[in-house]
Amino acid sequence: MRYYNDQPSDFIFYQGLTLRMLGREDAAKRAFHKLVSYGEKHLFDAVAYDFFAVSLPEIEVYEQDGGLRNRQYCNYLRALGHLGLGQEQKAGELLAQVTQKEAGHQGALEAEHLRGLRAALGL
Template sequence: MELHQLYKKEGRPYKERLALLDRYPNLVTLRDDLFLERITLFNLLGEYERAKTLLASRQFKPWEGGEGKVSRQYTICQLELAKKSILQNEPQQALSLLEAIDYYPHNLGEGKLITMEQNDIHYYKGLVYRLLGREEEAKVYFYKATEGADEPQQALFYNDPQPDKIFYQGLAWHELGDPGRAEQRFQCLIDHGKLFIDKPFKIDYFAVSLPDMDIWEENLDDKNKIHCLYVMGLGYLGNGDRALAMDYFAQVRQLDPNHQGSQAIMHSFLGETSLKN
């Protein structure tokens, strides 16, 4: 685990890290955290079906520092497969994949928090229902996608609101024919990033376990910079400045090649397919 974390911090290629884990299959099978690292690598490589199969094959148990991690990889592979189905004009298949995120399977070892924001899931459900010609249901989900916190914050813990949810609020307002409210959401992301990117960041307290069991201490100022670059990229993308958005996301991925949020956005909205480090 320690060597894999070192490779991860050094930004080693996904396939190199996967090869390391594959050299020790018995050890990886014994440990939930290593097994999940392998699943995460398949998601990063765009092999979502394989990630989905591996997730379904194991009974995970809760561990300190692992809260929200298994369910996150489950959500990522389900959502990305749903997007693929939408592009292939298979809305019913996409809907089934999205509905499977409503309740986590028991084998993930954790349930869904009642406070979990699902703006992205609701947004894509809205698109699917529109493709199916069920406009009233589409509007219901687009309105659901506009709900929740409308001010971004640094998401250090698994139960913190994620900044990309505000991006999907803006997209949903566009689908509902309200570009003014959409622009407000996108602009608040830009303003937040500009305001906090150079400010020192520290954790005053925590009420749940820290999100990573890292051997090496994290530089919180670097994490804050990545967060601010990411939210500004989302804001500029929403406002139609694709070139500037791409520049911010590229900076995010240079600082953190394992940033799954920027990878998904670049692939889905900017047509960037060469994301494998």
């Protein structure tokens, strides 16, 4: 679960792209592998809400399925890692899993858009 002071993990994807643009391919790959590794490690974590926490990023009136939310986040991060590593098919499968359960997942929709742009530009 994320808190206000946590850096969003998907920023690591953009750091990886920036490192790649700077010619630091090894560092870029480490960033992408970090996303895949984190997502795989935490995919099946048991998540519980701390109703007394003051730094949760969203105020939720009704409790949501924390396990589902965690799996969605982990699959999204894994998809970004695979996308950065050039594993388009795996990234697409994971993004499809995310959007199947949450059609409006902004990060997954943006990643799908990026995949389409890369394919159209031949990158």
